[in-house]
Amino acid sequence: MANLPDFIGINIGNYSIKAIEVRPIGDTFELLNLAQVPSANGTIENISVGNLDMPTNDLQKLLKDNNFKTRNAVFSVPESLVFSRLVNLPKVKDEEVDEAINFAMKNLIPVPLENLNIAYSFIEERKTDTNIFQSWYVVGIQKTLSDRFKDLAGRVGLNLLAIETEALALIRNIDFNYSDTGKRSFMILDFGGEYSNLVISRNGSVLYSQNISTGSNALTKIIATDLALDISKAEEYKEKAGLDANMGGGRIAKTIEPIIQIIVSEISRTLAYYNDRIGGEPVSELYVTGGGGALPKLIEYLTDKTGLKVTLVDNFRKVKLKGDLKINQLSFNVATGLALKSLELM
């Protein structure tokens, strides 16, 4: 493959805005640059209502201060702002798929279809005695929201090549970095700052995604309250002790466990929903990612409580690095998946 252009993946999160610049080389990538800046309060809400001044400044600063060179960019949209559905349809001719999916979506979403850009990907085919069914993952994004992201890209001088959901970017990242174990059904926990996401993937597509309004910031807050500490000290304790019962007499672990329990019950509920309503190959693996994934003893805890095989995601397992990273790589989960989209776009 000759001289593919470089790409930036940009993930605007509630905790920080992250950017990664990669260069496609053959069937892999070289990491050229990565950086993050804290998000201003309500960045995502501001974009969704069209207040672009603050995000424009933050993004401009991030790209300029960290010397990002290319202009080709892919942006993510948080799961909470899109309509994503799993659609099962009797098999139709290729040229009729578009109409059949649009018709099905009409009954599944609360806004008029003409206000949305619809994209879909094929998941699988199932045969019954009398019929063939196909399942599709369908995403609808409000045209006004796409326009706001285009506007933002224009303001910071980026060439916006695509917008996609965080769930799709996460799956691409994990499929790319862990492809040696083959395509299969698995669950992802994206443990973020204000929010977390649970995603179930099969064959490179999304079967299910759910936004949970509990993120790792909630751990910091409860430590601060229970131990009467300021937020930065509480953050330090969280990062040092986490769920480790041997640190400081297990006080931090005990304080944060009820919040981690909320996530464990959401994982169980999602698995039960999957088994009841979606079915197929059982999900036995959980990939943990997002900044909150660095919590000490989290992987051991989730392994014990869920019975799943739990892996802490290395976003750069198969990406070529030039030297050591001095940054919590786990936060760059979505941004990496977005940057990896470059191979599909060429």
Ligand SMILES: Nc1ncnc2c1ncn2[C@@H]1O[C@H](COP(=O)(O)OP(=O)(O)OP(=O)(O)O)[C@@H](O)[C@H]1O
């Ligand atoms: N070493 C660490 N140990 C534990 N938690 C950490 C560590 N480093 C960062 N975090 C936590 O990770 C969270 C940020 O994660 P991430 O960058 O994935 O969030 P985000 O995607 O910007 O936010 P959101 O998902 O809410 O939009 C913060 O709560 C932060 O305290």
Ligand SMILES: [Mg+2]
């Ligand atoms: Mg996030």
